[in-house]
Amino acid sequence: MKIVVNGGTGLIGSKTVERLRRAGHEVVAGSPQTGLNSLTGEGLDKALSGAQILIDLSNSPSFEDEPALEFFRTSTGNLIASAKAHGIGHYVALSVVGTERLQDSGYFRAKLVQETMIRESDIPYTIIHSTQFLEFLGAIAKSASADDKVVVPATLIQPIASDDVADIMADVALAPPRNAMIEISGPERFRMSDLLAKYLTATGDKRPVEASPEARYFGVKLGESSLVSDNDPHLGKISFEQWFASRAVAA
Numbered sequence: 001m002k003i004v005v006n007g008g009t010g011l012i013g014s015k016t017v018e019r020l021r022r023a024g025h026e027v028v029a030g031s032p033q034t035g036l037n038s039l040t041g042e043g044l045d046k047a048l049s050g051a052q053i054l055i056d057l058s059n060s061p062s063f064e065d066e067p068a069l070e071f072f073r074t075s076t077g078n079l080i081a082s083a084k085a086h087g088i089g090h091y092v093a094l095s096v097v098g099t100e101r102l103q104d105s106g107y108f109r110a111k112l113v114q115e116t117m118i119r120e121s122d123i124p125y126t127i128i129h130s131t132q133f134l135e136f137l138g139a140i141a142k143s144a145s146a147d148d149k150v151v152v153p154a155t156l157i158q159p160i161a162s163d164d165v166a167d168i169m170a171d172v173a174l175a176p177p178r179n180a181m182i183e184i185s186g187p188e189r190f191r192m193s194d195l196l197a198k199y200l201t202a203t204g205d206k207r208p209v210e211a212s213p214e215a216r217y218f219g220v221k222l223g224e225s226s227l228v229s230d231n232d233p234h235l236g237k238i239s240f241e242q243w244f245a246s247r248a249v250a251a
Helices: 011-022 044-048 065-085 106-119 134-143 162-174 192-202 240-250
Strands: 002-006 026-030 053-056 090-096 125-130 149-153 180-185 209-212
Touching: 002 011, 011 026, 011 162, 044 065, 053 065, 053 162, 065 090, 065 106, 090 106, 090 162, 106 125, 125 162, 134 192, 134 240, 149 192, 162 180, 192 209, 192 240
Parallel strands: 002 026, 002 053, 053 090, 090 125, 125 180, 149 209
Antiparallel strands: none
């Protein structure tokens, strides 16, 4: 089976491509570097010719409101047009748990536009809402740095390892389209402040971590459950300790 992975050279994309190839499928790892650019349309028709499945793992290079909206609107429009022209039977896209609850953010408004376009395209689809990746913890800590401490929202978080995400992406892509959204999460739920404290301690960072109801998450005010799923999510298998141990071994 021929499968096109748009964003196939990124963190999740490269791992998804590896799993699908290992299962014996013909997989195109699409990115501007490999000659497939969903934003301009370059290489799309060539890549999708003869394909049965399209997986979209691309992301806007900017989190600013207008550039993010332009990216998802244009890229998704190009993907839908080419997918229809080539009879794609399953369009799989990765999005974010809480997208519909985080509409104060222009980035998440853009993600909702992407999801709506896919749902209304008449192409059989599955949209996967994922919680944050464990690999994103460093970026969260950096964004929340304040003087000699880290201040994060008083919220819950249930991050998932990228290896678990890739396993699920491959499984979902090869299954029949759901024509619906499913949610995936890590196996453990934490207070964000507790998990960031564990992460900083494990990396040798001695800064204290504080939870504040006034702190923002990349500029967005959160409720307690904004970043987690209570919608019977499919749970990954890799704990924080297992993920961090494997990260240390790789390093």
